[in-house]
Amino acid sequence: MNARQKTERTRLSAEDWEHGALELIAESGVNALAVEALARRLGVTKGSFYWHFRNREALLLAALERWEQHDEADVLAQIEPIDDPRERLREIFHRVAREVQSHRIYAALLKALDHPVVLPLMTRVSQRRIQFLTEAYLQAAMPPKQAGHRARLAYAAFVGFLQLNLALGMPRLSHEEFDAYVEHVAETLIPH
Amino acid sequence: MNARQKTERTRLSAEDWEHGALELIAESGVNALAVEALARRLGVTKGSFYWHFRNREALLLAALERWEQHDEADVLAQIEPIDDPRERLREIFHRVAREVQSHRIYAALLKALDHPVVLPLMTRVSQRRIQFLTEAYLQAAMPPKQAGHRARLAYAAFVGFLQLNLALGMPRLSHEEFDAYVEHVAETLIPH
DNA sequence: TCGTTACCATACGCATGCGCATTGACAGCG
DNA sequence: CGCTGTCAATGCGCATGCGTATGGTAACGA
Incomplete structure (x- = not known):
């Protein structure tokens, strides 16, 4: 019954x-x-x-x-095909902004970094993503050291963005304001 | 005994x-x-x-x-006296980078945003800090909307930086590389 | 000196959550 | 038809952590 x-x-x-x-x-x-x-x-x-x-x-x-092998892997796979490095970077930023939901697991793991199982995984994932960003900046003709730093900065901004969005309801922005914000981030962090 | x-x-x-x-x-x-x-x-x-x-x-x-009334309050108090807005922004970035330890509580609270006691407090604190950054950018002659966006970006970068530094041991940078990184952040996020 | 107040110890009830042992149900195969 | 391996239910022991009850003691004022 x-x-x-x-x-x-x-x-x-x-x-x-x-x-x-x-x-x-x-x-x-x-x-x-x-x-x-x-x-x-x-x-x-x-x-x-x-x-x-x-x-x-x-x-x-x-x-x-x-999660690492599936969800995480095809995030990069979706973006890799884009040829122009600047366009690829723009696509990354817009994707991240739009598909916030799909990053919920990542955000949850960020809050559990003290856990011995989570820490090494997140270390791997983060290093891979920063590496990916670094190469994108290199292909966008940015000098090596600067590319590494910019990748770190962009990634930190991504992590902070997730926190402020998913946990805090920080932005409280209208749709138009939000788009303008993302555009501003792209303008600021992508070389011209 | x-x-x-x-x-x-x-x-x-x-x-x-x-x-x-x-x-x-x-x-x-x-x-x-x-x-x-x-x-x-x-x-x-x-x-x-x-x-x-x-x-x-x-x-x-x-x-x-x-914590909010003491530690948190005098973070701003230490920086407010600086007159030149650009110099003030630079000082913020360098301070944040150098005094990572003093932000351990803030980082711990970031991981506990789901807690009903922590959430409203962090909402207040974050809004105050973003507001502070916004005004600094405004004083640095940045147009209003752009100033708001840039403040959000800078603050997100700060939050992500904390996570990647305190929890993950991400950077693994030498002292010189680290200084160069901070300088890069200042160069990128502060208007010329 | 005596009582009151402020602070602390001990012991208990209750809930949650992990891990294990035992038993049961059920399918496929010989 | 029965054996065996796979999956699941039940129940127990143990630990942790919160909150309460009750009793004890040191300090201080009257």
Whole structure:
């Protein structure tokens, strides 16, 4: 009577648990990822969980590695095809501004940098992205040292932007003002 | 025999608890602020705590308000006397870069923006700081709308810089490289 | 000197959350 | 038809952390 009222459930796989974990993280942060809470969400109890994973930490690690390889990877893949480096940089800024939702997991991980599982992952991801930005600036004919610094600055602005937007509702800008802001950022951070 | 091995302790006041709370937050974040842990740190038990405060939340609120009124306030006070707006902006950037430690509480609060006590405080603080930056840019002869956008950008860069520095050990830059980076930021974000 | 106040200790109840052990359900295959 | 491996439910022990109750003690004023 009271079973399977969700979307016609069958059995669960480790992958199902990982997806559920990522959803939970995106919604409520890393701390909210609790075994029993997630089990309730999936319509089972934690007896199931400990068949698939050694412990909570193992789930977190598996979920984050999945995120790194999928979601994270195709962010860059979508932008790489653009040839003109300046145009590519502009596209990055506009994309980041528009698709704030897709960065919710990243923002949640930023708040959990003290966690031993999260730290090395975020170190990798951040270094990769800064590296990507650096190369874009280099291709835009910026001298090497300056390119590195500018990439760091742009990335810091991105991270801060996420914080101020997702957590704080900081901007409180109208649509037009927001577009003008993004345009200003592009003007300021992309060489002419 | 086992009592009072710390610095000759007498009785504690509410203020002592608030200071201890801020230290804990700076070291290990808002979540680490636990009543019993802090009591151990202060060499007493929680029996003392619940005499001074109604509950954990009340301590957090009191501690953060203390921080807002003291530490936070004189950050601006130190910079305000500088007359030339461009010079003032440069001083802000260099100060922020040099005195990273003093921003540890701010960085810890950034990670706890989902907490109902932290959110309104950080909203106030951030708006005040952005406002301050906006006025500095205005005084530097920047047109109004542009000044607002630039202030937002600079502040986002500041927030991201804190995250990447304190939590991640991102930069891993030598002293000279670091100075060059800060100089680059000033060059990029301050009008000529 | 005696009582009051301010501060602290001890002990408990309660909730949450992890991890483990045991048992049960069910499918596929021989 | 029954065995075996896979997945899930139940229940327990343990730890942590909040909040409360109650009792103790040192300091200070009257």
